[in-house]
Amino acid sequence: MAERSPRIEVAGTVFRVTGLAAPGRAWVEARYGPFLSRRAPTVTLEVTARERYHPGRTPRPSATWSNGHFALASLPARADGDLARRRVRFRSAPGPALNPDLFRLLCGFLLMQAGGVLLHASAVVDRGRAWVFSGPSGSGKTTIAGLAGARRVLNDETIALRPGPRGWAACATPFYGSGGPSMARANARAPLRALCFLRKADGFGHRRLSPAETVARAFPEVFLPKRDGRVAERLLAALTALATAVPAYDLSFAPRAALWEHLDGLG
Amino acid sequence: MDSAETFPVRKPVPWRTLDTEALLVDVKGGLLYPLNSVGARIWELCDGARSVEEIVGVLAIEFEAPEATIRADAVEFIERLADVKLVSIERRRRGESR
Numbered sequence: 001m002a003e004r005s006p007r008i009e010v011a012g013t014v015f016r017v018t019g020l021a022a023p024g025r026a027w028v029e030a031r032y033g034p035f036l037s038r039r040a041p042t043v044t045l046e047v048t049a050r051e052r053y054h055p056g057r058t059p060r061p062s063a064t065w066s067n068g069h070f071a072l073a074s075l076p077a078r079a080d081g082d083l084a085r086r087r088v089r090f091r092s093a094p095g096p097a098l099n100p101d102l103f104r105l106l107c108g109f110l111l112m113q114a115g116g117v118l119l120h121a122s123a124v125v126d127r128g129r130a131w132v133f134s135g136p137s138g139s140g141k142t143t144i145a146g147l148a149g150a151r152r153v154l155n156d157e158t159i160a161l162r163p164g165p166r167g168w169a170a171c172a173t174p175f176y177g178s179g180g181p182s183m184a185r186a187n188a189r190a191p192l193r194a195l196c197f198l199r200k201a202d203g204f205g206h207r208r209l210s211p212a213e214t215v216a217r218a219f220p221e222v223f224l225p226k227r228d229g230r231v232a233e234r235l236l237a238a239l240t241a242l243a244t245a246v247p248a249y250d251l252s253f254a255p256r257a258a259l260w261e262h263l264d265g266l267g
Numbered sequence: 268m269d270s271a272e273t274f275p276v277r278k279p280v281p282w283r284t285l286d287t288e289a290l291l292v293d294v295k296g297g298l299l300y301p302l303n304s305v306g307a308r309i310w311e312l313c314d315g316a317r318s319v320e321e322i323v324g325v326l327a328i329e330f331e332a333p334e335a336t337i338r339a340d341a342v343e344f345i346e347r348l349a350d351v352k353l354v355s356i357e358r359r360r361r362g363e364s365r
Contacts, residue, residue: 212288216301219290226297233281236292236299240283 009037009187010107011116011160011171016041017098019048024097031096035174035187043110044087047097061105063225072109077102083113104158104175108223112231116162117238120221121195122177123154123170129193130170131263132159133251134221139198142179143255151260154190156183158223161192161242168192168246194247194266201252204262209250214243217250270319270338274357275345277313284311291353300353305330309344313354319345 006028008015014037017028024047029036061074071080077099081088088106092099108118121134122141133144145156154170157177162169170192176183197209197217209217218239219226226232249266253259282291289307291300302310308329312322323341327334348354 210286210288212285212290212301215285215290216299219292219299226292226299227294229279229281229294232292232294232297236281236283236290240285240290243285 006032007037007039007041008032008035008174009039010035010173011111011118011162011189012114013043013107013110014039014041015043015045017045017047019046020097027097031098031100032174034185037187042086045090045098045106046087047090047092061101061225062227063105063109063231064228065109065230070109072102072105074099074102074105079106100175104173104223105225107160107173107175109231111160111162112224112234112238114162115238115241116160117218117235117242118173118223119159119161119218120157120223121159122156122183123159123172123190124148125152125154125170125188125190126193126260126263128190130154130190131193131196132161132170133196133198134218135198136221140200140253140255141198142177142183143200144198144253144259145179145183147255147257147259149257149260152186152188152190153179153183154188162189163241163245166191168242192246194249195242196249196251196263199250199252201254203252203254204259205252206262206266207250209248211240211243213250214248215239217248218243269358270323270342272358272360273319274315274317274359275313275319275322275349275354276315276357277310278353278355280353282310293351293353295352300351305340306344309341310348313345313348315357 005016005018059075064071068083077092079088079090111118121132122145123130123132133141142156145153154172156179158173158175160171160173169189171189172187174184287304289302289310323338326337349356
C-alpha cells in the first residue's frame with residue numbers, strides 16, 4: 001500500500017511532502033496540523049536525505065536562482081528545485097523532518113514567484129480586513145497579536161502577502177514567533193487593510209509612508225536572502241507593487257487595547 | 268576629483284524609481300539604499316557618458332540651488348556611492364571613448 005504523503009498548504013501553495021518515514025510524517029502532521037490540506041498539490045517536496053551536521057559557524061541563509069533552477073540553504077538544511085517541474089528536493093538537517101527555517105525560506109521563494117512576499121510581521125483581522133504589523137524582533141509584533149482580543153490573529157511572526165484579482169491578501173502561515181503555536185491555529189486569509197511598521201512608545205501616533213519609504217522599510221523584513229541579483233530584482237518588483245497598492249504607516253503604539261480605536265482613525 | 272575628467276558609471280544592480288525617489292539594492296551586502304529625488308537624479312545620470320561636471324550642469328538646471336553647493340553635494344554623494352561600490356569611476360579626457 002502506498003504511503004500517505006502529507007499535504008501542507010501555505011498561502012495558496014499546496015506542498016505534497018514525500019519520502020518521510022513514519023516518525024517524520026507524524027512530526028510533520030503535528031507541527032503543521034492546521035495547515036494540512038486535501039487540495040490538489042501544486043509542488044512536490046521530496047525529503048531525500050539528511051545532511052550531516054558540521055560543527056562550526058553557521059553561514060547566513062542563501063538563495064540563488066538561474067534558468068528556472070533554484071537552490072536555498074539554511075544550513076545545514078538545503079533545498080533545490082525546478083520551477084517548471086514544480087519539484088523540490090529537500091535535505092533536512094538532523095532534528096525536525098521538515099526544517100521550519102528552510103521550509104519558510106522555500107515558501108518565501110515560491111511566493112515571490114507569484115508576485116507576493118513573506119514578511120516578518122504579525123497580522124490581526126478586524127472587521128474582515130487584515131492589519132499587518134511589521135518590524136524587527138522586539139518591535140512589538142507579538143505584543144500586538146496579544147492585544148487582539150476577539151479579533152482573529154493570522155500569525156505573530158510570519159505573514160504571507162499575496163496579490164490577487166481583488167487586491168492584496170494577508171495569509172496565515174505556520175511559522176509562529178514567541179507567541180507559540182497558538183499564533184498559528186488556523187489557515188486563514190483576509191483582504192489587506194494596511195501595513196504598519198512598528199515602534200514602541202508611551203502613546204499612539206502614526207505617519208503615512210510614501211511608496212519608496214514603504215519598500216525601504218519592508219525590504220529588510222522579507223524572509224529571503226537578497227544577495228542574488230535575480231532574487232533582489234524580483235523582490236523589488238513585488239514590494240513596489242505592494243507599496244503602490246496598499247497604504248502603509250509608521251505606527252507608534254503603547255501596549256493597550258486602545259490601539260484599535262487609533263487604527264480606526266487612520267484614513 | 269577633477270570633475271571634468273571623472274565619469275561615474277552605475278553598477279548593474281537592481282534598482283527602480285518610485286515617484287521621484289529611487290531604491291537601489293546592494294546585492295553583495297543584501298542591503299537596500301533609498302535615495303531622495305536629488306540622489307535619484309544623480310544615480311540616473313551616472314551612465315558613464317556624463318562627467319561629474321556635466322552631471323552638476325544638469326542638476327543646476329533642474330534644481331534651485333547655487334551651483335557651488337550642487338557641485339560639492341554631488342561630488343560627495345558620488346564618492347559615497349563609489350565607496351559602497353554602487354558606482355565605478357572612470358577617468359578619461361573629454362571626447363575619449365570608453
